[in-house]
Amino acid sequence: MSRAIPAMPLSPAPAAVDLSKVKTLVCEPSLPVRQGIRLALNNVGIRDITEANTFLAAHQACKEGDHDFLVLNQEIEANDSTFIMRELRSGALGRDPFILTVMLLSSREEPKVRSAIDCGPDDLLLIPFAPDQLMNRLRILVERRKPFVVTHDYIGPDRRAAPRPGATSATQFQVPNPVRARGTNLPRDRYDRQKQDSIVAISVERIKRLAATMDWECNALTVSAREGRMTVESTYRSLLKLEQVAGELSARVAKQLGHSTDTIDSLTEMCRRLKVTPNNVAFSDIETITQTSRRISGTYTSR
Template sequence: MNKRDARIHIIVSEDGVRFLLRDLLRELGYTDIVLSGKFEAIRIAVTENKPDLLILGTSFPDGDALEMIADVRQGRLGKNPFLPMMAITLEPTSHLVKKVVNSGADDLLLYPLSLGHLEQRLDLLIDNRKKFLVTVDYAGPDRRSADSVREHSTSHLLFDAPNALRARVKNDMTDKEMQAAIARTVKAMDGHRADSYMRRICWFVDRIDAGYAWAGDGILEPEVSEFLENLLSTTKQALTVIDEKEQSVYHYLCSTVLTVTARLVKQGSEIEVKDRKVLVELSRAIKVALETDSGSEISRHIRDAVSKT
């Protein structure tokens, strides 16, 4: 193993924690270690320095490190959403542990920690890193139980995350190969995330249509108005992850859903029945697209169907 070449950034506000981690890592054979106690150093590390492992404190006076981890995982910060990241804390409250889990961090270290414990956690990250789960709300290690029946519990939605720390320590992948692996996996994950958004859009449309039917196209329950607002927000978010060229069908359908939903929100209880029907047809078209290898012919068919509504 070639631990000396692994680039590790320790960004922790507490001096004692920072220095202890450095000393323990040196004992384990890691020598390329960068220390900082400043919150802004997280952004610089991710976007410019590109470490192989990032160890972050959970307490900074001027920012939330766990939100930064989530931003990395969701692709909003840096170019590697799979960057190995550990958090460390002196006060592992239940609220903090939940935030760490939801952020997508690989692990949570508790201070004070021993040399043996740190070595064990690093070895796990190198040799047995958890597969990544990706939904519209989360990207990171899959920590669900084996018998989980929650949304997206099927194994085919899990990804082997390119592991920069393993590649550096094991020397089993070049930097060029790592970048290619990151690009491939990001593309695959974005495709699944787009599918997840489309399914959520259909779910909201079904609830909205049921609400309209129950109200007899009259005054709606407050929940329906909330569903409309959620549909508007979800569709906007979907358009941020859908590639207009490679996912032209999804992009067209989302853009049309956005237009129709905005009209329904504006209309309030004075709805146009035609707009409601168009929304339902768009949802049906999305369901067809989800089950079909959508090409230009499918795109034309869906557009024609919607235009005749």
């Protein structure tokens, strides 16, 4: 059961940033925790606060609101809120994929922590916490927001201390900070231009990553077929993954680049058709998918 957050004295916010102008959304099912968060926000001058205590209300508020700062519990009514976070970061939900976000966790269990990290919030905070912990996180994020990185399944802050051995270093993107922009009276049209420039840059990188992932999945499927390691389950998973990746790639290519998506859509349709009867997938089918994927990846991985 969540405990109320005790009131503690807070030091004033940095003079250069007027937090009273910041619009905040708190998505938290526990009333005592919401009250504690509101008190913490009020103590640093934040008054424009929207609360959501159900998953539906949280999703709707994220979709329609124009917020700068989001406090989001990882679990609302037994629903996984990392879905909301991923939708926000991908641009599929809401008006600003760069909303500054602290995700609340009620458990230190490694799978839950990993799931929270992988959905792209700026920071994590374990319940229960003191108000100054939340506001200190906010101050740090206002002053020193981490750059974003993009992969085929992640858009969010770069949390790596260093690249994994043998891995290529991911491109970092300096993204706009809506809390700092609002608190320093940055003209809205200027912020919107920064936001749009970052959205385009990240989308182009995502396109490259999706195309490369699609090619990798096809190669893995080909090797598996040649070596006789294909199973109904593995074939279905590969085809489903290819369908999902190709579907997002098609949408991004059409929206950001204005390209025809006929070839990508044909690949999506092939995967959708074949996964209905994965036990009947022939090697010739895999060759056709792979050849189509190579044509697509050759177009977009080098952009």
